[in-house]
Amino acid sequence: MSGHYTERRTDSVETTERKKIVFSAIQPTGTPTIGNFVGAIRNMVAMQDDYTCFYAAADLHSITVDRVPAEFRKNVTEMVALLLACGIDPEKSTFFVQSHVSAHAELTWLLNCNTMFGEAKRMTQFKDKSKKHPENVNVGLFDYPVLMAADILLYRADYVPVGIDQMQHVELARNIAERFNNKYSPTFTVPEGVLPKFGAKVQSLADPTVKMSKSDDNPNGYVLMLDDADTIRRKFKRAVTDSGDEIAARADKPGIGNLLSIYAAFTGRTVEAAEKECAGLGYGDFKLRVADAVIAGLEPIQARFADYMRNKDYLTEQMQRGAEAAAHAARKTLEKVYRKMGFIRL
Ligand code: TYM
8 A cells, every 4th residue: 555645754863763653533523535535544554554653533523513422423433443444454553532542632731721822713624614613613613723733742743644624733733842842842743744645635526626525515526435336426427527528637627637636546546647548538438437446446445344343342442452552652742741831740
């Protein structure tokens, strides 16, 4: 699975001291889309071979929007099973559920008092979500990026594989880390966001000018990782394309460009190679070719997912094991932060 992310330059002095650390997380608010997969999950899987990785199902982030408790519980279990099915390997990485490690909530409070209201207010996702749900603009929604900074900084992560939409939050985590380090002395590693080579922003199939998102009101805009083959084919058939008949990734062809980058991501080709290969196909045939590549990529994951879901004891065991390892690593950083800030520790 290597080659999805741009290789990082490694500093020879530092690597002799410690292997670089990676952190990333996904919200269990429902089945992830192929945007989540291409934008983040695949890089998370690929990076396991080269780095010390910590990965979480970010359940604390999920409660910033309304949810039914029983469904929420099911979503977290499914997210754990799905990430294992995608290749997050508990033998290689520490994989856990965020709320099982209380240090995340604790560090959030400490960082809240080192984060400026003005900088949190600038977060575009907060502005967008407040507009979308004016009836539920809760303080948690506002504080969400600080919790995300706590996630990253607790594990002293060097790299954070994400899609473009989360880059602004990673920037905020960098600012918070730098401010804390300057105020108290070097404590946190200043993290760097890592984007995939293709698919850092997969767009909606129904409107290629907006991000593919499972919270889209129009289900034809997104493909979920557990959609069956017929549904995937139907959604791609309906995908909005552009005028003309050329298959090219150009600014005036956002629909075709989006389909090309999905095709490239699922076949391991570059966008240029995908363009060449598909040149001459009619739009209808091109869309079916993309659908087939997505179906072929998702099928083995869906089969493994079904296996994991039949083995809930195994999932619980993995959650337990991951939580213990993560809590151990997180506690070390948290204690350091408490001490530097002047708290009395027993
Ligand atoms: P979430 O759950 O919305 O998305 C998970 C990951 O998928 C990426 N992504 C996309 N990439 C490409 N195209 C798209 N259309 C697309 N949609 C989503 C996101 O950029 C993300 O990488 N707050 C985070 C979860 C989180 C986190 C963290 C991430 C919590 N703590 C610490 C990194 C580090 C979120 O809601 O992502």
